[in-house]
Structure formats: structure tokens, C-alpha cells
Amino acid sequence: MRPLHIVHTEASQGWGGQEIRILTEAQGMQARGHRITLIAPPEANIYREGKARGLDVVALPIGRKSVGGLMAMRRWLGTNAVDVVNTHSSTDAWLAALACRFHPNKAPAIVRTRHISAPVPYNAATRWLYSTASRHIVTTGEKLRNELIDRNGFDPKQITSVPTGIDTDAFIPGDKRAARQRLGLPLDAKIIGIVATLRSWKGHSYLLDAFAELPDKTTHMAIVGDGPQQHALKSQISRLGLDDRVTMPGNLGDVVPWLQAMDIFALPSYANEGVPQAILQAMSCGIPVVSTTIGSITEAVRDRETGIIVPPRDSAALGGALHELLNDADLRLRFSDASLKMAHEKFGLGIMLDKMEGIFRGVAGG
Numbered sequence: 001m002r003p004l005h006i007v008h009t010e011a012s013q014g015w016g017g018q019e020i021r022i023l024t025e026a027q028g029m030q031a032r033g034h035r036i037t038l039i040a041p042p043e044a045n046i047y048r049e050g051k052a053r054g055l056d057v058v059a060l061p062i063g064r065k066s067v068g069g070l071m072a073m074r075r076w077l078g079t080n081a082v083d084v085v086n087t088h089s090s091t092d093a094w095l096a097a098l099a100c101r102f103h104p105n106k107a108p109a110i111v112r113t114r115h116i117s118a119p120v121p122y123n124a125a126t127r128w129l130y131s132t133a134s135r136h137i138v139t140t141g142e143k144l145r146n147e148l149i150d151r152n153g154f155d156p157k158q159i160t161s162v163p164t165g166i167d168t169d170a171f172i173p174g175d176k177r178a179a180r181q182r183l184g185l186p187l188d189a190k191i192i193g194i195v196a197t198l199r200s201w202k203g204h205s206y207l208l209d210a211f212a213e214l215p216d217k218t219t220h221m222a223i224v225g226d227g228p229q230q231h232a233l234k235s236q237i238s239r240l241g242l243d244d245r246v247t248m249p250g251n252l253g254d255v256v257p258w259l260q261a262m263d264i265f266a267l268p269s270y271a272n273e274g275v276p277q278a279i280l281q282a283m284s285c286g287i288p289v290v291s292t293t294i295g296s297i298t299e300a301v302r303d304r305e306t307g308i309i310v311p312p313r314d315s316a317a318l319g320g321a322l323h324e325l326l327n328d329a330d331l332r333l334r335f336s337d338a339s340l341k342m343a344h345e346k347f348g349l350g351i352m353l354d355k356m357e358g359i360f361r362g363v364a365g366g
Contacts, residue, residue, distance in 0.1 A: 004083040004360055005035040007108070009073075011062050011091035015045040015251070016197040016227075017277050018115045021140075021164045022046065022088055026055055028165075028353045029360075039076070039092070062092050073099040082108040083364040087134075088115065097133035109135040109363035116272040117144055117295035120152055130154055135363040138162050138356070140274025141296020160359060163275040163299065165352025168344050171284035173336075174260035185247060185261050189220045190326050193262035193287075195255050195278045196269075198227030203268030203292070203312065205229075205236055210268075210319035212240040216326060219245070224258050226251035259285040263332065264325050266290045267297075270312035275300050275347075284343035288335035290321045300347065306339040 006029055008022050022038070023046065030036045035056075040047040042059035050057040060076060062069045073095045077085070085100065085108050087093035093112055100107035112134040120126060130137055131154055139145040142161040148154045180187050192211065196202040204223065211221050223233065223246060230248075237246050252258070259265065265282035266289070273295030280300060282289055289307035291297050303309040308325065310317040325332055 003033045003035060004364055005081060006360055007037045007039060007082050007085045009039045009087050009092035009096050010046050011089045013044040013063060019046045023050060023053055025356060027053055028349060062095050065091050065094055069095050070098055074102060078104050084109050084111055084360045086111045086113060088113050097129055111136045111138060111359060111363060113138040114144060115140050115274055118272055122152055136359055140164060141299055143296040144274055162352055162355045163347055164277040165349035166280045166284050166343060166347050167349045168284050171256060171281045173286035176261060179257045179261040182257055183261055186220050189218050190263045191220045191222060191261055192264045192266055192322060193222040194266050195224040196267060197225050198229040198233060200229055201269055201271035203270055204233050206268050206313060206315045206318060207266055208236050208240060209315040210322060212242060213319050214323055221246045222258055223248045224252060224255055259287055262287050264288055268292055268318050269294045273297055280343055280347045283339035286336040286340040288325060288332050306342055307335050
């Protein structure tokens with residue numbers, strides 16, 4: 001079968017799981033022989049990171065909805081042969097859809113990937129964007145797919161759930177003590193960790209409140225990531241008297257040793273999740289997980305099978321789950337084994353690439 005020219009568009013200037021998935025998927029498709037182009041604003045993090053990863057990146061002014069951005073997108077699509085445009089955020093989805101609507105020749109097919117669990121507006125314009133302008137919709141979890149069907153009335157045959165795939169050859173269990181020595185973490189304390197952009201809805205503040213109330217004051221916490229909540233979280237850490245028990249290394253290119261150093265991974269999100277890849281990375285490293293019911297998290301973290309699920313914004317329940325796991329090594333081991341097995345069977349990188357390649361070929365030939 002012939003290689004496809006797949007174009008990814010991303011208007012977001014932030015950095016997190018969505019941007020990492022786009023780049024990981026793009027690199028995987030490029031390795032399979034497809035031509036990949038990423039269109040992003042020149043000031044966006046994904047623009048810089050895409051270039052660093054060897055992708056063909058085109059700078060267009062698509063950071064906000066504007067006539068200039070629309071015309072730039074229309075000109076580029078009109079002068080380049082493209083099979084599929086995969087849009088990822090609201091702004092670039094609208095610009096790409098309108099650019100294809102007024103394409104001078106045969107417009108490429110649009111695949112709209114929906115990464116988060118926030119509700120999609122229920123109105124005629126949005127219905128046109130998703131049901132008419134887009135040939136197919138991809139969600140990052142089955143629960144998100146079902147909401148688009150049940151709440152918005154979109155055609156089930158037009159929507160496929162494709163959770164983010166994890167490189168299970170890179171995210172592997174490791175020597176906990178060696179990882180801690182390398183990172184300068186306590187060797188003998190139990191360590192609870194989180195890897196996530198420091199955004200409010202990731203639930204860091206609830207995790208810190210729960211951590212502060214744990215009876216065992218020798219436990220340590222690692223908060224890996226950067227973002228807009230950094231100052232607020234550092235203030236909370238000081239207010240709770242946890243300065244000597246919390247490590248914040250910032251945003252890191254390689255989080256594997258940090259995951260390998262942890263006894264428990266926690267992600268108490270209360271909004272905007274599909275199946276978070278940080279959870280999948282932790283599971284692939286054999287780390288038991290405590291998380292919430294938000295988005296499609298429970299498709300990976302099955303309560304009492306691969307981890308413990310607690311209600312969102314409930315520090316007491318979160319603390320109870322952490323306390324139980326900290327004091328039950330057999331339970332941690334059982335969850336660890338089940339997590340590792342599930343990560344390999346359901347969330348491998350090849351599984352995601354196979355599904356996305358099938359969707360791209362389907363819409364390109366449709």
C-alpha cells in the first residue's frame with residue numbers, strides 16, 4: 001500500500017500529554033514510511049519539540065481563530081498534496097475544516113481527535129464540524145466515545161476510541177534502589193509520585209493534602225512536571241510543612257527512572273482526561289496506581305485489579321487509598337503485576353499505530 005501524507009494540526013501553545021501523543025504518533029507513522037507534516041504556531045512548544053524530533057514542521061499563525069490563520073491554512077493546503085488532516089484542538093479544527101470547505105480542488109479528509117473529557121458543545125455549528133466537515137472522530141477512551149454518541153448524537157460508526165500507546169520497551173520495571181541513588185531520593189522511604197503538567201485539574205493540591213495527613217511521616221513524594229500551578233503548589237508544600245519530604249525536579253525529558261523509583265503512582269485528576277499516558281507509563285513500569293473516575297481513567301485503572309479508584313476532589317478517600325497501599329506490600333505487588341500485564345496487552349505503541357493507520361487509510365480512500 002502506498003504511503004500517506006498525514007498532516008497534524010495543533011493550535012495549543014501548552015505542553016502535556018496531548019502534545020506528546022501527537023509527536024509520538026507522528027514519529028511512529030513516519031517510521032512506518034508515511035510522510036508526516038506538523039502545522040503549528042511558531043511560538044508553540046510542539047513546534048520546537050517537533051523540529052527536535054526530526055519531523056517536518058510548518059509554522060502557520062493558527063494559535064487563534066482569525067482570518068489570517070484561515071487564509072494561511074487554505075493557501076498551504078491548496079499547494080500541497082495531502083491525504084489526511086488530523087486536527088487536535090478546537091481552534092485548528094475549525095481553521096482546517098473551513099480551509100478544506102473552500103479548498104480549490106479536492107480537499108483532504110479530516111480526522112478530528114478528541115483528547116479530553118470536557119463536553120463538546122451541542123449546537124448546529126459544532127455538529128457540522130464533527131459530523132460533516134470531519135470524516136472520522138477519534139477519542140482517547142471509550143467513555144469519551146460513548147459521550148459523543150449519547151450526548152451529542154453523533155454516528156457511532158464515525159467514532160473510534162484509540163487510547164494513547166506507550167513504548168513498553170522504554171517504560172519498564174527497574175531497580176528501585178538504583179533509580180533512587182541516581183536521582184538523589186531517599187533509599188529506604190516509601191515514595192508516592194505523580195508525573196503531570198502542573199495544572200489545577202490534575203489534582204496536585206488534593207494529593208498534597210492527603211499526603212500531609214498520612215500517619216507515616218517518613219514517606220516521600222516526587223512531583224514531576226512543570227506548569228502554571230508551580231508557585232501555588234510550592235506555597236502549599238511550605239504551608240503544610242512538607243519542604244523536606246517533597247521533591248519537585250520540574251519538567252523532564254526522561255521520566256522512566258522517576259517512575260522506577262516510586263512505590264505508588266497517583267493521579268487524582270478531576271477534569272479533562274482521556275486515558276492519561278502518565279498512568280499508562282506508570283503501569284508499564286509496574287507501579288500500582290491510585291486515580292479517579294474522570295474521563296476514561298477506569299479503562300486502565302480497574303478498581304482493585306490494577307489500582308484503586310477514588311472520587312475526584314476527595315482528599316480523605318485519596319489518603320485512605322494511599323495509606324492502604326503503603327501498608328500492604330502484597331497488594332502493591334498484585335496491582336503491579338496486573339498493571340504491567342494490561343499495559344502490554346492493551347496499551348502498547350504498536351496497537352495505537354495500527355488503529356490510527358487503519359483510520360487514516362480508511363478516510364483517505366473514502
